[in-house]
Amino acid sequence: xxxxxxxxxxxxxxxxxxxxxxxxxxxxxLSRAGxxxxxxxxxxxxxxxxxxxxxxxxxxxxxxxxxxxxxALVRGVSFGEYVDHVVGNVDDKTAGHGTPGTYSSRxxxxxxxxxxxxxxxTHATGLAWAAMLRAKPEQLSASVSPxxxxxxxxxxxxxxxxxxxxxxxxxxxxxxSAVNFAGVINAxxxxxxxxxxxxxxxxxxxxxxxxxxYGIHAEECAGHALxxxxxxxxxxxxxxxxxxxxxxxxxxxxxxxxxEQLYRQLLQEGSIDELExxxxxxxxxxxxxxxxxxxxxxxxxxxxxxxxxVFERASSVHASDREAVTHLEGSR
Amino acid sequence: MSQKNMxxxxxxxxxxxxxxxxxxxxxxxDVGKVGGVFRVTEGLWDEFGDSRVxxxxxxxxxxxxxAIGMAAYGMKPVPEIQFSDFIFPAFDQIVxxxxxxxxxxxxxxxxxxxxxTPVGGGIKxxxxxxxxxxxxxIHTAGLKVICPSNPYDAKGLLASAIQGEDPxxxxxxxxxxxxxxxxxxxxxxxxxxxxxxxVREGEHVTVVAWGAMLYEAIAAAEQVAAQGISVExxxxxxxxxxxxxxxxxxxxxxGRIVVVHEAPKACGFGAEILQxxxxxxxxxxxxxxxxxxxxxTPFPYTRENDYLPLAHRIVPQLVETARY
Numbered sequence: 340x341x342x343x344x345x346x347x348x349x350x351x352x353x354x355x356x357x358x359x360x361x362x363x364x365x366x367x368x369l370s371r372a373g374x375x376x377x378x379x380x381x382x383x384x385x386x387x388x389x390x391x392x393x394x395x396x397x398x399x400x401x402x403x404x405x406x407x408x409x410x411a412l413v414r415g416v417s418f419g420e421y422v423d424h425v426v427g428n429v430d431d432k433t434a435g436h437g438t439p440g441t442y443s444s445r446x447x448x449x450x451x452x453x454x455x456x457x458x459x460x461t462h463a464t465g466l467a468w469a470a471m472l473r474a475k476p477e478q479l480s481a482s483v484s485p486x487x488x489x490x491x492x493x494x495x496x497x498x499x500x501x502x503x504x505x506x507x508x509x510x511x512x513x514x515x516s517a518v519n520f521a522g523v524i525n526a527x528x529x530x531x532x533x534x535x536x537x538x539x540x541x542x543x544x545x546x547x548x549x550x551x552x553y554g555i556h557a558e559e560c561a562g563h564a565l566x567x568x569x570x571x572x573x574x575x576x577x578x579x580x581x582x583x584x585x586x587x588x589x590x591x592x593x594x595x596x597x598x599e600q601l602y603r604q605l606l607q608e609g610s611i612d613e614l615e616x617x618x619x620x621x622x623x624x625x626x627x628x629x630x631x632x633x634x635x636x637x638x639x640x641x642x643x644x645x646x647x648x649v650f651e652r653a654s655s656v657h658a659s660d661r662e663a664v665t666h667l668e669g670s671r
Numbered sequence: 672m673s674q675k676n677m678x679x680x681x682x683x684x685x686x687x688x689x690x691x692x693x694x695x696x697x698x699x700x701d702v703g704k705v706g707g708v709f710r711v712t713e714g715l716w717d718e719f720g721d722s723r724v725x726x727x728x729x730x731x732x733x734x735x736x737x738a739i740g741m742a743a744y745g746m747k748p749v750p751e752i753q754f755s756d757f758i759f760p761a762f763d764q765i766v767x768x769x770x771x772x773x774x775x776x777x778x779x780x781x782x783x784x785x786x787x788t789p790v791g792g793g794i795k796x797x798x799x800x801x802x803x804x805x806x807x808x809i810h811t812a813g814l815k816v817i818c819p820s821n822p823y824d825a826k827g828l829l830a831s832a833i834q835g836e837d838p839x840x841x842x843x844x845x846x847x848x849x850x851x852x853x854x855x856x857x858x859x860x861x862x863x864x865x866x867x868x869x870v871r872e873g874e875h876v877t878v879v880a881w882g883a884m885l886y887e888a889i890a891a892a893e894q895v896a897a898q899g900i901s902v903e904x905x906x907x908x909x910x911x912x913x914x915x916x917x918x919x920x921x922x923x924x925x926g927r928i929v930v931v932h933e934a935p936k937a938c939g940f941g942a943e944i945l946q947x948x949x950x951x952x953x954x955x956x957x958x959x960x961x962x963x964x965x966x967x968t969p970f971p972y973t974r975e976n977d978y979l980p981l982a983h984r985i986v987p988q989l990v991e992t993a994r995y
Contacts, residue, residue, distance in 0.1 A: 400744075431777070432776075432779065433775055433776055433777040436774050436775050436776075436777060437775045437776065437777070441775055443775075443776045443779055443780060444779065445776075445779045445780060450740075451772060451775055451776045451779075451780055453768060455763055455768070458763065458767065458768055460736075461733055461735075461736025461739070461740065461764070462736055462739045462740035462743060464736070464740060465736060465738060465739055465741045465742075465748075466740035466741065466744045468737055468740065468741060469741040469745070469746045470744060472696070472722050472723075472746075473746075512732060513733075513736060513764075517736065517737075519728055519733065520730075520733050523727075523728055647778070648773045648776075648778040649773070649812055650773075650813070650815070651773070651836040655912050
């Protein structure tokens with residue numbers, strides 16, 4: 340496990356990104372072999388994702404897409420936890436309900452990704468809105484239940500939200516709803532657009548320019564890890580200061596591969612040693628394989644789990660079906 | 672206790688829940704200063720301020736999408752959609768997100784949210800202010816669906832819905848809003864979700880009706896009483912989860928059932944109710960289960976009182992079913 344205690348440490352960001360890449364490589368193979376349902380990978384964007392996630396404070400919230408598992412790793416999700424989810428075994432945190440890539444964690448403030456393009460962005464705005472309303476001292480009242488206090492961070496301290504999306508999602512309606520609402524309410528949120536930078540930008544279709552229509556601050560930067568970290572950190576700080584949302588468009592080069600380019604740079608600078616890096620990669624791959632071996636050995640969730648978490652409590656709606664299908668367990 | 676209409680009763684439920692729990696917020700189009708298109712939220716903006724009674728941009732998908740985010744944070748949003756006909760821009764958010772938020776996160780996140788929206792015809796509203804889309808949401812696992820028929824039930828059911836932890840569609844029959852007055856307690860109270868009510872006891876035919884059509888069923892029952900047909904009427908109040916045991920028990924007594932609803936017939940909720948009755952009480956049936964519903968057409972403007980299953984359309988079906 341790599342911890343970004345010093346997020347300016349380029350080597351740490353490199354290693355976060357490399358862990359995600361190694362996991363991607365393995366899961367892509369398993370997907371093609373039909374061992375798992377599928378795996379939305381993060382190819383070329385790993386460094387951007389980890390650098391942005393590293394800029395978050397523990398009290399901040401992350402709204403990833405299904406391709407942003409690298410951010411979950413930065414937030415502290417282990418290989419074991421992630422592959423249990425992808426395999427969908429009894430220890431999958433989504434109870435075998437979430438499709439690969441839709442890992443979420445309330446403790447780590449990672450919201451459930453959506454497979455409906457851009458719809459998570461309105462959720463992100465809504466959560467930022469709620470965090471803003473709750474942080475206002477004049478909104479406080481004495482009648483808050485203990486449950487609320489445990490689920491909501493200390494008030495008065497502004498939490499910020501980071502939401503990822505890709506440039507194609509900016510064509511979908513919910514992107515516009517999310518940015519419009521965020522602008523209207525001045526929500527503490529950073530929308531980070533991962534734009535394919537393999538081609539020269541066409542000035543009339545840059546995503547960041549859409550911010551003009553909604554009256555919010557926009558920036559753009561290249562997909563270099565430290566640059567992304569600095570831009571996201573600054574944008575989150577703006578959000579926390581009450582200066583509103585930022586639309587940050589990050590142009591991600593695909594050739595040369597950014598992660599391989601950084602590897603060569605770090606080698607050249609003497610920041611990493613070739614043999615040590617090789618040994619470190621090997622250790623990560625061993626860890627991934629061990630996690631996968633363990634994940635595939637675990638049982639599937641019980642057939643009755645199909646009916647769990649539909650409503651808060653078990654529902655009469657499911658009583659007869661649950662009984663019938665549970666009775667059949669093991670007969671297939 | 673005083674005479675109140677449904678608008679007033681719902682307004683009281685909202686006020687009480689907002690006073691009790693500062694996580695409860697209202698958001699929607701013109702719900703603040705104006706008090707909503709039907710004035711259901713009138714006075715709440717004055718009392719609770721614009722951080723808790725929030726006027727939003729005119730964007731239903733955005734209203735529901737942001738409400739989902741608020742709920743994820745720990746708030747209890749009560750968004751209003753001005754007419755249930757306008758809910759479709761938010762359909763994907765309700766069906767793909769709100770209904771599945773708890774499920775797909777393995778219970779880590781939830782979406783405690785009550786979507787209030789006026790429903791039904793009879794106000795010369797035409798195709799886009801009259802529809803009854805309840806079955807679309809009942810068909811979506813993870814949602815509870817409520818349609819009260821009177822002010823007392825509306826107040827207690829809404830309080831229960833807001834206090835719960837699940838996403839709820841709360842359909843308010845707009846034709847009833849100011850047309851029905853009854854004694855409603857001033858204090859807060861709740862009515863358990865999923866529990867129906869026998870509103871008229873009878874021997875020969877069971878009628879299931881909700882919202883504004885309940886009154887048409889009662890009128891029809893009174894008309895056929897003169898012909899010696901005794902009708903038992905059940906108001907499910909909560910459409911999903913449905914109190915099927917109450918309906919089955921009645922059918923086992925009467926042997927006959929007619930479901931009345933405004934929505935189109937094909938795949939309407941009546942089809943589900945009648946099939947459940949067949950599964951539970953088939954051997955008690957003495958006549959084919961029947962429906963009196965809207966037609967499988969868009970909702971018409973001019974001839975809405977022929978499209979709606981009003982008493983004059985219910986009566987012949989009651990006679991046919993009773994005499995089968």
